[in-house]
Amino acid sequence: MTNDGAKQRGRVRMHGAPRLGWWSLGMMVLLMAGPLSAVAQPTVGQGVAVYRFAEPGQPVIAVDLWGTVRSTGRFFVREETTLVDLLTLAGGPLLQAETEQAVREVTVEVSRMQGSARAVVYASVLEDLTSGVEAAPPPLLDGDVVTVRTSIDQTFSWIDAISVVAAVASVTLVILRIADLSGGI
Numbered sequence: 001m002t003n004d005g006a007k008q009r010g011r012v013r014m015h016g017a018p019r020l021g022w023w024s025l026g027m028m029v030l031l032m033a034g035p036l037s038a039v040a041q042p043t044v045g046q047g048v049a050v051y052r053f054a055e056p057g058q059p060v061i062a063v064d065l066w067g068t069v070r071s072t073g074r075f076f077v078r079e080e081t082t083l084v085d086l087l088t089l090a091g092g093p094l095l096q097a098e099t100e101q102a103v104r105e106v107t108v109e110v111s112r113m114q115g116s117a118r119a120v121v122y123a124s125v126l127e128d129l130t131s132g133v134e135a136a137p138p139p140l141l142d143g144d145v146v147t148v149r150t151s152i153d154q155t156f157s158w159i160d161a162i163s164v165v166a167a168v169a170s171v172t173l174v175i176l177r178i179a180d181l182s183g184g185i
Contacts, residue, residue, distance in 0.1 A: 049073030067148035068094045083137045102154045109147045
């Protein structure tokens, strides 16, 4: 005994077989993925994204990451997490294409409380940090703030000059056309 309506819709239900829909399948996957807590779990608290990259019960430090990175916010990471690891967890800095006319420089600063004031304890250019040119940065501590800044130095090229000349020529032609239509200047 079959259901002709179900056959026409492309589904055949076997007599006595349980019916599993997409919702049920999705819930089973979520239940099986429950112990994967080392994956980032962004939550929003007072307008700030909060990420946790540690197993439950593992000691963590809270580090704030600001600036031009893909994911800014508060990161709860393992105590042995390095500065490069933290930048990697955040998706890295937002990098635009470098050209002959536009040269970018990405700087990374680590600041922490020293006494009653916050002070920069490490500053480096990203290329030096990742290439190992300088000494390793200090270990991250609970309460550190990491700031990533990107500056772009752009030079004036002949293409920019052509754009300016074209704009001036267009305005001049419009003025001359209006003057010609109104009977002269």
